[in-house]
Every structure is written in C-alpha cells, then in structure tokens.
Amino acid sequence: MKTKQSRKQRTCDQCGTAIAKGDQYAQRSKRLGESGVRSYDGTVKHWEPYYVKFPVCGPCAEEG
Numbered sequence: 001m002k003t004k005q006s007r008k009q010r011t012c013d014q015c016g017t018a019i020a021k022g023d024q025y026a027q028r029s030k031r032l033g034e035s036g037v038r039s040y041d042g043t044v045k046h047w048e049p050y051y052v053k054f055p056v057c058g059p060c061a062e063e064g
Helices: 058-063
Strands: 024-032 036-040 043-047 050-057
Touching: 024 058, 050 058
Parallel strands: none
Antiparallel strands: 024 050, 036 043
16 A cells, blocks of 8 residues: 655544644545435435545555
8 A cells, every 4th residue: 555654643544543734544444325316206315435545554555
C-alpha cells in the first residue's frame, strides 16, 4: 500500500497507535451505510453506501 508523510498528528484506525507529524502513513477506506431501493407512492428512491478514508500507520499498511 502506498504511504505518504503525515502533516499532522493522527491515530491509526487499526492498532490505535499515534502517528506523529512527519511519520509515514497510508489511508484505508471503509464502507459506511447500506445500499437500497424503496418506493413511495410510485417514486423510487435509490441510494448507495458512502466511503470514508481512515489513517493507518506504516506497519499496519505493510501487513495487509
């Protein structure tokens, strides 16, 4: 996974360790929400899940 240099203090989403300013980190996305289709009075509403990026420290990014 490609890493980049952190410009601010962060916390790893997987292991909970601190990512200091200047350390290498990666970003991993997680899906939030569900997709679905529902109809109201003949009107069909369709929605998609959305994805949010979370920071991951260098060692966690290398293992998977």
